[in-house]
Amino acid sequence: MDWSGMFFQNWEGLARTLVVGILAYSCLVLFLRISGKRTLAKLNAFDLVVTVALGSTLAAVLLQKSIPLAEGALALALLIVMQLCVTFLSVRWRGFSKAVRSEPALLVRDGELCLQAMRRERITEGEIDSAVRSSGAANLSSEHTVILESDGSISVVTGIPHRLKE
Structure with a gap:
């Protein structure tokens, strides 16, 4: 068994993780600032799912070479836009709100x-x-x-x- 690949593979992989990590994180912070405070508020299970999905997407972009930064940024933006759509519809249609949010x-x-x-x-x-x-x-x-x-x-x-x- 080759143990060397478990701890270090190459400098290129480290450099990619560093550069893509900084850029992907910057994209996420920018998107969250644009979307407003509501996106990460502790409000309900739906918001928690979106928050976990954002974290999972960021991790995938950081660690999987097969996911380019542009696709990862689009995935982050898509999750945030979908969150905004759900909150927009929830505020305007009570039936939709009841479908996605629990009542006290x-x-x-x-x-x-x-x-x-x-x-x-x-x-x-x-x-x-x-x-x-x-x-x-x-x-x-x-x-x-x-x-x-x-x-x-x-x-x-x-x-x-x-x-x-x-």
């Missing part, structure tokens, strides 16, 4: 666990207790409402009327 879910109402919603969302009582403690409360009281947000975070609200469906 009420997990605790007036201190009482909403067990059906917890099962549907696969949230344990321990996770709710942890969120309550993180909010600064010692324990779950009748004044607490707990919501699973569309981005997967858990919000603990005190003294607010509940308007969300279980």
Whole structure:
């Protein structure tokens, strides 16, 4: 077995990775600045998928000699443009928004666990207790409402009327 290729193949490969890496990264930063803050905001599963796809595309462009920089830059731009299209349509059409984004879910109402919603969302009582403690409360009281947000975070609200469906 030839171990030398595992650690170093040639200077040309290192130079390509360096040059293409700098240029591809610069393209990604430029595209993200043009697209605005929304592209990488922690909002929902769809945004996470796009963020992971951007990272995967950047890595592929950096490490695969078969992918030219121009094709990689186009792939990055395509992902960002598709993200912008989805957000544009989501803002204008409620039906489209419901298809690509999850709605917040009420997990605790007036201190009482909403067990059906917890099962549907696969949230344990321990996770709710942890969120309550993180909010600064010692324990779950009748004044607490707990919501699973569309981005997967858990919000603990005190003294607010509940308007969300279980």
